[in-house]
Amino acid sequence: MLSRTADNLYWLARYVERAEYLARILDATQRLAAVPTAHGPSTNEWETAVSTAGCSSGFFAAYEEANEQTVTDFLAFSPDNPSSIRSCFEVARANARGVRTALTMEMWDAINGTWLELQKFGSGPASREQLSQFLRWVQESSLRFDGSAYRTMLRNDAYWFSRLGVFIERADNTARILDVKYHLLLPPQEHVGGPLDYFQWAAILRSVSALTSYHWVYRESLKPWLVADLLMLNEQMPRSLASCYVHLVEHLDNIARIYGRQGPAQRHARQVSTRLQNSRMDEVFRDGLHEFINEFIDDNNRLGMQITEQYLV
Amino acid sequence: MTVAFDEMNGTDGVTRPAYHELAAWLGEVPPDVLQQRRREAELLFRRIGITFAVYGESDSTERLIPFDVIPRVLAANEWDTVKRGLEQRTKAINLYIKDVYTKREVLRAGVVPEDLVFQNPVFRPEMNGQRVPHDIYVFIAGIDIVRVDADTFYVLEDNARTPSGVSYMLENREIMLRLFPDLFARHRVAPVENYPDELLATLRSVAPVTAAAEPTVVLLTPGIYNSAYYEHSFLADKLGIELVEGRDLIVKGEIVYMRTTTGLKRVDVIYRRIDDDFLDPLSFRPDSALGVPGIMSAYMAGNVTLANAVGTGVADDKAVYSYMPEIVKFYLGEEPILKNVPTWRCRESEHLSYVLDNLADLVVKEVHGSGGYGMLIGPKADKATLEAFREKLKRDPRGFIAQPTLALSTVPTLVEEGLAPRHVDLRPFVLTGRDRIRIVPGGLTRVALKAGSLVVNSSQGGGTKDTWVLDG
Numbered sequence: 001m002l003s004r005t006a007d008n009l010y011w012l013a014r015y016v017e018r019a020e021y022l023a024r025i026l027d028a029t030q031r032l033a034a035v036p037t038a039h040g041p042s043t044n045e046w047e048t049a050v051s052t053a054g055c056s057s058g059f060f061a062a063y064e065e066a067n068e069q070t071v072t073d074f075l076a077f078s079p080d081n082p083s084s085i086r087s088c089f090e091v092a093r094a095n096a097r098g099v100r101t102a103l104t105m106e107m108w109d110a111i112n113g114t115w116l117e118l119q120k121f122g123s124g125p126a127s128r129e130q131l132s133q134f135l136r137w138v139q140e141s142s143l144r145f146d147g148s149a150y151r152t153m154l155r156n157d158a159y160w161f162s163r164l165g166v167f168i169e170r171a172d173n174t175a176r177i178l179d180v181k182y183h184l185l186l187p188p189q190e191h192v193g194g195p196l197d198y199f200q201w202a203a204i205l206r207s208v209s210a211l212t213s214y215h216w217v218y219r220e221s222l223k224p225w226l227v228a229d230l231l232m233l234n235e236q237m238p239r240s241l242a243s244c245y246v247h248l249v250e251h252l253d254n255i256a257r258i259y260g261r262q263g264p265a266q267r268h269a270r271q272v273s274t275r276l277q278n279s280r281m282d283e284v285f286r287d288g289l290h291e292f293i294n295e296f297i298d299d300n301n302r303l304g305m306q307i308t309e310q311y312l313v
Numbered sequence: 314m315t316v317a318f319d320e321m322n323g324t325d326g327v328t329r330p331a332y333h334e335l336a337a338w339l340g341e342v343p344p345d346v347l348q349q350r351r352r353e354a355e356l357l358f359r360r361i362g363i364t365f366a367v368y369g370e371s372d373s374t375e376r377l378i379p380f381d382v383i384p385r386v387l388a389a390n391e392w393d394t395v396k397r398g399l400e401q402r403t404k405a406i407n408l409y410i411k412d413v414y415t416k417r418e419v420l421r422a423g424v425v426p427e428d429l430v431f432q433n434p435v436f437r438p439e440m441n442g443q444r445v446p447h448d449i450y451v452f453i454a455g456i457d458i459v460r461v462d463a464d465t466f467y468v469l470e471d472n473a474r475t476p477s478g479v480s481y482m483l484e485n486r487e488i489m490l491r492l493f494p495d496l497f498a499r500h501r502v503a504p505v506e507n508y509p510d511e512l513l514a515t516l517r518s519v520a521p522v523t524a525a526a527e528p529t530v531v532l533l534t535p536g537i538y539n540s541a542y543y544e545h546s547f548l549a550d551k552l553g554i555e556l557v558e559g560r561d562l563i564v565k566g567e568i569v570y571m572r573t574t575t576g577l578k579r580v581d582v583i584y585r586r587i588d589d590d591f592l593d594p595l596s597f598r599p600d601s602a603l604g605v606p607g608i609m610s611a612y613m614a615g616n617v618t619l620a621n622a623v624g625t626g627v628a629d630d631k632a633v634y635s636y637m638p639e640i641v642k643f644y645l646g647e648e649p650i651l652k653n654v655p656t657w658r659c660r661e662s663e664h665l666s667y668v669l670d671n672l673a674d675l676v677v678k679e680v681h682g683s684g685g686y687g688m689l690i691g692p693k694a695d696k697a698t699l700e701a702f703r704e705k706l707k708r709d710p711r712g713f714i715a716q717p718t719l720a721l722s723t724v725p726t727l728v729e730e731g732l733a734p735r736h737v738d739l740r741p742f743v744l745t746g747r748d749r750i751r752i753v754p755g756g757l758t759r760v761a762l763k764a765g766s767l768v769v770n771s772s773q774g775g776g777t778k779d780t781w782v783l784d785g
Contacts, residue, residue: 001555001573002557006574109360113360157574259574
């Protein structure tokens with residue numbers, strides 16, 4: 001297939017995944033900010049949301065203060081923020097137009113329908129209820145796109161490149177939450193973030209839609225180190241780093257099989273995956289949680305670049 | 314102006330035979346059902362993403378072309394005449410272009426004035442003496458036809474460069490089949506959905522002789538911002554070929570390749586929807602970012618087929634148009650089956666003085682204009698506009714031709730108030746391959762939606778209709 005087509009499919013999937021992630025962050029932040037101050041965090045949760053989304057510098061270039069209004073506007077609706085939900089859907093649809101022929105009718109319908117619907121939300125919601133509706137709609141749109149890709153695409157390179165986009169983006173998103181909130185996840189004797197907070201942990205889990213999963217997996221009340229284990233090393237958890245890498249390895253191997261050649265991307269993905277599989281949470285804490293996460297983010301970026309060099313240009 | 318010929322009701326109000334079933338059906342269907350169907354059709358179009366871009370409108374980069382749900386019907390014998398005329402005309406066009414770039418007999422015989430060719434900006438000196446694969450220049454032509462009475466069809470324009478609109482022909486039929494299965498059951502409508510197969514067969518038949526047994530065909534688009542992008546992606550999809558942009562192609566050793574996830578792959582036939590000017594920044598416009606550097610060298614070396622060929626504009630220019638009947642006779646020794654609209658060439662002084670004397674009754678067109686821009690419709694123009702145009706004409710008579718205002722035929726069309734006659738034209742698509750000429754029955758009918766308007770161009774508020782050729 002054309003390199004540009006593969007590139008478009010890859011980024012299309014990344015942008016849709018990113019839009020969903022932003023919606024989850026906003027949703028979790030809104031809940032967290034609603035917790036009465038006595039129980040709630042002392043930090044500015046809206047500012048944290050911006051750094052979790054990875055766009056602090058862009059935000060503070062445009063606004064003085066991070067609050068509900070400004071952050072919602074910037075992360076969800078701003079046309080000036082290239083990573084706002086609006087921008088993600090706009091770019092995703094432009095990419096989809098560029099590869100119409102590589103998409104199934106259902107996928108086109110999902111992304112084009114989302115884009116048409118987006119126009120109705122205008123420059124932002126009038127109330128918190130409307131914002132909630134909007135955020136739910138974003139997540140549903142992403143599910144619809146993802147589901148139609150899963151159910152209707154031929155299992156060939158087009159499908160695998162699109163999946164690579166999903167999992168690279170997803171791994172990056174989960175790692176960013178961990179990066180910003182790592183201090184809340186340390187074992188009790190080491191915490192650096194003041195009194196540990198049940199609501200914080202719940203919010204982290206909610207932002208990766210893992211609150212229910214947590215209880216099924218551990219059958220315990222929320223413990224920060226178990227939250228870290230779930231998001232990083234647990235392969236059952238669809239948004240964990242380990243799970244993302246199981247899929248990345250699998251899809252890269254599929255591509256290598258039909259193209260008849262392994263390359264740097266396959267080797268690197270396998271290394272990262274093996275490291276995650278062989279790690280244990282107590283060792284990670286001992287060697288430094290923050291360092292581990294930072295290394296992972298670098299590794300994941302490197303894989304993105306290798307995929308690009310190997311196939312997409 | 315005389316009363317326009319209505320394709321359903323003639324000029325005497327008596328339903329013509331091809332329309333009997335449709336007229337009966339229209340009598341049975343409640344008007345609100347038609348309006349309802351029209352809304353459904355619009356929803357379908359928007360959902361599928363059939364939009365076109367209008368240059369110069371920043372607020373609405375994507376717009377729907379209005380679709381009219383009442384089909385236009387042609388009887389089998391009417392179509393047969395049109396079809397034979399199209400084949401004849403396309404053959405002559407191909408012979409003419411070959412001649413212009415090789416022996417120039419038509420010029421030496423004085424059939425077409427030399428300056429019309431050599432001083433024409435669409436004439437490509439690069440093509441002089443250049444052989445193209447299988448001597449075919451125009452593989453895909455969209456020839457615009459209008460009708461003025463029961464028997465007379467005129468060719469209005471020969472589009473021999475990158476004619477568009479065929480996706481609407483196909484989608485219009487698709488949507489009509491979904492919305493009006495009943496109506497199809499009551500007619501025998503010749504199918505059009507084999508067009509993509511015919512196009513692919515045509516393109517594959519003209520691969521360079523050096524190409525592999527299974528030639529690689531691609532469609533080259535300027536990209537998603539082009540007004541016809543939807544059509545490009547639609548066709549690539551239906552043909553099962555890659556939709557490439559200039560940046561996807563690279564020329565090495567006079568061979569064209571596309572960049573794929575498994576490396577470079579050779580390309581043999583390029584159905585290009587990019588104008589000559591933008592094709593190759595090394596040969597034509599150096600500022601073009603849409604084209605492929607070096608593609609002309611591969612073309613000259615005979616290693617790739619460009620469809621249509623470079624330089625075909627010399628055949629569809631409005632000034633050359635008026636010589637087309639002579640061109641047909643010159644190459645084929647036959648009378649043209651399809652007539653030209655009577656045309657005054659302002660370059661000839663007698664014609665010019667006639668045009669200046671009768672400006673208010675004529676349509677004056679720029680020789681190099683398209684899309685309905687830059688033309689004067691005499692009967693609709695006010696005095697000041699007429700005077701301004703008169704000056705333009707005197708300054709540059711060679712830049713214009715004039716034609717009588719034709720009473721274009723009308724077809725019933727659904728408007729706010731119900732059914733009303735609206736003027737139409739027809740663009741059938743003629744495919745020329747190495748083996749034969751292929752034409753699917755029908756084409757794109759464009760309709761001027763404003764009462765009395767003769768301008769059918771989509772960029773100026775025209776709409777489209779499904780075109781039915783009855784089978785026997």
